[in-house]
Amino acid sequence: MATQHVIGIAGVGKMGEALVRGLIVGRVVPASRILVSDAVPARAKEIAAKHGVTSRETVADLARESDILVLAAKPKDMPSLVAGIAGHVQRDGLVITLAAGVRTAFIEKALSGRGRVVRIMPNLACAVGEGATAFALGGTATEHDALVVEEIFGAIGRVTMVEEPMLDAVTGLSGSGPGFIAALAHSMIEGGVRSGLPRDVAYKLALQTMKGTAELLLIDGLEPMQLFRMVATPNGTTEAGWAVMERRGVPPAISDAIVAASNRAATLAAEVAKAHG
Structure with missing residues (x-):
């Protein structure tokens, strides 16, 4: 059950905050089991105070404490974010990347085999439980990982599994x-x-x-x-x-x-x- 996980969200801009809000409103996990961090630490603290979740100063701390780690940075910021969590991701952890256009293979290579990677494309309507989300499994992700993603994002909208090459089209349709x-x-x-x-x-x-x-x-x-x-x-x-x-x-x-x-x-x-x- 997702309620048993600690979900860390790295990057709490518009999409990251929408996800925080949706997870709480959809009762996916208690606010006490949601951790957040941001490149601007003051932003993470602001979101933590606003939604009753917990902030962490660094993405390395976030990665160590989260068994489900959501990377909600913009595509241009993803390489530096992944560099910050490499070596800190839990070996059996699930890494979910939201960045448009950033392939699972890139994340997997950067993490040197730590964790399993799923790429998703949600949209801002997740904040009100009406999101449209599609996801694709990375090379080492399992059917159980798919069920976890479906449970989490199914609670905040409609979710569909697709092949990864389709996610660019998903980005254009439901992401934008x-x-x-x-x-x-x-x-x-x-x-x-x-x-x-x-x-x-x-x-x-x-x-x-x-x-x-x-x-x-x-x-x-x-x-x-x-x-x-x-x-x-x-x-x-x-x-x-x-x-x-x-x-x-x-x-x-x-x-x-x-x-x-x-x-x-x-x-x-x-x-x-x-x-x-």
């Missing part, structure tokens, strides 16, 4: 997705305001519409365009709006944005491999 969805929400709100709604009313209606639509698709198992056809009637309001979206190239632009984000994740991986291979 909250940013794209938030931008879409902004545009919907602005449209509501331009049409005469007070901003607070437009805000509530737009966000609930997005949330409700996602739930409807998931619960009923519909393809998105099936639902679109259920809403759109000939010469109706939805068709009028859709005509503008098609004319402005919105549908392919959104698809292209996902591909661009996925390609960037692959580029980041190549840059890390070239610099530290």
Whole structure:
């Protein structure tokens, strides 16, 4: 059970803090069994005080005390972070890396065989128990490790195991997705305001519409365009709006944005491999 583990989170920026919050809200582990550290020690202390967890001054201390160690640094900071924990990771520990584009093989080589590595791509919605997470097992990770990851991240959203080469695409879709969805929400709100709604009313209606639509698709198992056809009637309001979206190239632009984000994740991986291979 995950509740029996000590989970250390190295790096408590936006994603790291979202994970801390999600673990506590989802009752994955008690706050007393969560340790945090950060390149800026004051940040770790701030998060510890805010969420009732424990901070450690160095990542080496964090690694020694955690049997599940989550590396939540940005890709560019991952080499220095891994160097800081090398030799300190528990030999039978589980290392979970969140960094976009950083391969499990890179982490495994840097750790010289200590611990087992799993690479995951969660998103910020983990903070409210609605995360979308995909993960891939490293070369020495086990089926039991997969069950542990599914237990932890399944408590704070939906989790799917994939082959590691797919994680660049996952990064573009669900990793970057909250940013794209938030931008879409902004545009919907602005449209509501331009049409005469007070901003607070437009805000509530737009966000609930997005949330409700996602739930409807998931619960009923519909393809998105099936639902679109259920809403759109000939010469109706939805068709009028859709005509503008098609004319402005919105549908392919959104698809292209996902591909661009996925390609960037692959580029980041190549840059890390070239610099530290």
